[in-house]
Amino acid sequence: MASISGICSSSPSLKPRKPFLRTTTSTSSLSCKDSVSFPTRRISDRSLSIGSPAHSVAREISADLSSKTTDGAVKKEKKMGLDKDPDSLWRRYVDWLYQHKELGLFLDVSRVGFTDEFVEEMEPRLQAAFRAMEELEKGAIANPDEGRMVGHYWLRNPKLAPNSFLKVQIENALDAVCKFADEVVSGKIKPPYSPEGRFTQILSVGIGGSALGPQFVAEALAPDNPPLKIRFIDNTDPAGIDHQIAQLGPELASTLVIVISKSGGTPETRNGLLEVQKAFREAGLDFAKQGVAITQENSLLDNTARIEGWLARFPMFDWVGGRTSEMSAVGLLPAALQAIDIREMLAGASLMDEANRTTVVRNNPAALLALCWYWASDGVGSKDMVVLPYKDSLLLFSRYLQQLVMESLGKEFDLDGNRVNQGLSVYGNKGSTDQHAYIQQLREGVHNFFVTFIEVLRDRPPGHDWELEPGVTCGDYLFGMLQGTRSALYANERESITVTVQEVTPRSVGALIALYERAVGIYASLVNINAYHQPGVEAGKKAAGEVLALQKRVLAVLNEASCKEPVEPLTLDEVADRCHAPEDIEMIYKIIAHMAANDRALIAEGSCGSPRSIKVFLGECNVDELYV
Numbered sequence: 001m002a003s004i005s006g007i008c009s010s011s012p013s014l015k016p017r018k019p020f021l022r023t024t025t026s027t028s029s030l031s032c033k034d035s036v037s038f039p040t041r042r043i044s045d046r047s048l049s050i051g052s053p054a055h056s057v058a059r060e061i062s063a064d065l066s067s068k069t070t071d072g073a074v075k076k077e078k079k080m081g082l083d084k085d086p087d088s089l090w091r092r093y094v095d096w097l098y099q100h101k102e103l104g105l106f107l108d109v110s111r112v113g114f115t116d117e118f119v120e121e122m123e124p125r126l127q128a129a130f131r132a133m134e135e136l137e138k139g140a141i142a143n144p145d146e147g148r149m150v151g152h153y154w155l156r157n158p159k160l161a162p163n164s165f166l167k168v169q170i171e172n173a174l175d176a177v178c179k180f181a182d183e184v185v186s187g188k189i190k191p192p193y194s195p196e197g198r199f200t201q202i203l204s205v206g207i208g209g210s211a212l213g214p215q216f217v218a219e220a221l222a223p224d225n226p227p228l229k230i231r232f233i234d235n236t237d238p239a240g241i242d243h244q245i246a247q248l249g250p251e252l253a254s255t256l257v258i259v260i261s262k263s264g265g266t267p268e269t270r271n272g273l274l275e276v277q278k279a280f281r282e283a284g285l286d287f288a289k290q291g292v293a294i295t296q297e298n299s300l301l302d303n304t305a306r307i308e309g310w311l312a313r314f315p316m317f318d319w320v321g322g323r324t325s326e327m328s329a330v331g332l333l334p335a336a337l338q339a340i341d342i343r344e345m346l347a348g349a350s351l352m353d354e355a356n357r358t359t360v361v362r363n364n365p366a367a368l369l370a371l372c373w374y375w376a377s378d379g380v381g382s383k384d385m386v387v388l389p390y391k392d393s394l395l396l397f398s399r400y401l402q403q404l405v406m407e408s409l410g411k412e413f414d415l416d417g418n419r420v421n422q423g424l425s426v427y428g429n430k431g432s433t434d435q436h437a438y439i440q441q442l443r444e445g446v447h448n449f450f451v452t453f454i455e456v457l458r459d460r461p462p463g464h465d466w467e468l469e470p471g472v473t474c475g476d477y478l479f480g481m482l483q484g485t486r487s488a489l490y491a492n493e494r495e496s497i498t499v500t501v502q503e504v505t506p507r508s509v510g511a512l513i514a515l516y517e518r519a520v521g522i523y524a525s526l527v528n529i530n531a532y533h534q535p536g537v538e539a540g541k542k543a544a545g546e547v548l549a550l551q552k553r554v555l556a557v558l559n560e561a562s563c564k565e566p567v568e569p570l571t572l573d574e575v576a577d578r579c580h581a582p583e584d585i586e587m588i589y590k591i592i593a594h595m596a597a598n599d600r601a602l603i604a605e606g607s608c609g610s611p612r613s614i615k616v617f618l619g620e621c622n623v624d625e626l627y628v
């Protein structure tokens, strides 16, 4: 019996357990009752004559009337319900199924009910998106708000870089990462005081795009016993930092600390660094001999690392955004230190990039995703994207996509300055686990989402499978849960996309990252926004700075009052007045409450606790000790 030609990847390790489809040689005799093989080229080849093409059948059944609204968005005026006929669904599945044979990756958009009219209406916008993407890859200023190029695609294909200088920079950075990682793993580079005589741990200090990619990849690809085990400080939570350092214990002496910050000035990362350096001092260790910086040249972090003589420094480029930096040293160094094949990650991303350069929408997986997102959320984010990998190791993919998608698409203004408040919300964890958490609402509740299933065909490495009952394995249950959930949601008009890979490997993870980076870029073109800046984040950082500045004034006022004999407790009004900030009295109350909870301010006896009546003073301290 022949194997299933398309579904089972070309990779030698995947031998079909038991072929379940008869492979037919001639397609002309196919009726929709016959089995179908997956030919090596696009399924939509018209020679696959299984009755009228699926999408025209969809046209008859779901007569969506799409029309342009005044703002140019293509909106669905009427929806007659999704196509439920099994035969026409099969046709739609086969007709729209995207297959990347070399990657063993499939994209099924058949359970998204877009119509032919919609696809035809979107064609010009998609072609414009393809042209914009082509210019971007050639080095255009695709991030106009910051006047920057957008070059993350060059990281996995340096010859695409617009000039030889950038090409050499990329190649040199990759070589430096590989060389350093090899020398650390081999023990040639080792910590000065470690009993093991080699580095055994990585402590990554970074946040946002300087953490989410490395966290996703570590969870997805790190071997059970990596040469160095990675942990992350990705916040300015003192208890969280203490927990990571406590877990390291004496292994702090064999820990390589990688501090990652493109800007080199992110407060949370800086605080994490200062806290870790304090731990090193208290342990009698020399941080510089175990510290590595990944940051833009001449950033505050880069200069600190250089002046203090840290072990190594690796570059980040201004034309790589934090949320698209996984294929730079940000992601490659931590991965390589865990013995993850980074060249395979790059290869997978490069193959997916190449596939996404076609201007034939049906053959462009990133364009198909963007088209589905637009259809499902009306081009305005009217529905959330629920990401459900049915594979534990892909647990953090949705968190990774939250930044990639939402920080790229969640923008107040479009490229013409119109206020659009665009976006596409992402959430999810993993299946089938999430079926026992919120699938109830997805199946029956508010219809404000569409689902993206990530299917991994290979359950266990070859030879490790086990039937927990005759003919059934654990993985069969996982497979069944995914398919069952997809069917149950669809039966109740809930749309879904399914991305299928053969197994979780550096190559397939690299391809998934590249797929979504490109889909976000194409979708951004469809809704006319800049996907590559993040003005809203700066606003939050500025506001945080203002709170800290107010805290400093509160502390100074309290300190002055507390240095009098007798000590003079102050009411909130008095504190606000002396800070010349009566309008900030609520924030002043919150600052004092936080200080009091941490024994840094004292609430006078008799204050009944109501914000209006508390009296506060400082404990034993003076302005010099006041940290803010």
Ligand SMILES: O=P(O)(O)OC[C@H]1O[C@H](O)[C@H](O)[C@@H](O)[C@@H]1O
Residues within 6 Å of the ligand: 207, 208, 209, 210, 260, 261, 262, 263, 264, 265, 266, 269, 321, 322, 323, 407, 534, 537
């Ligand atoms: O890498 P850094 O410069 O420290 O920035 C870390 C993060 O900071 C901000 O939140 C940006 O919006 C993110 O895109 C970035 O990944």
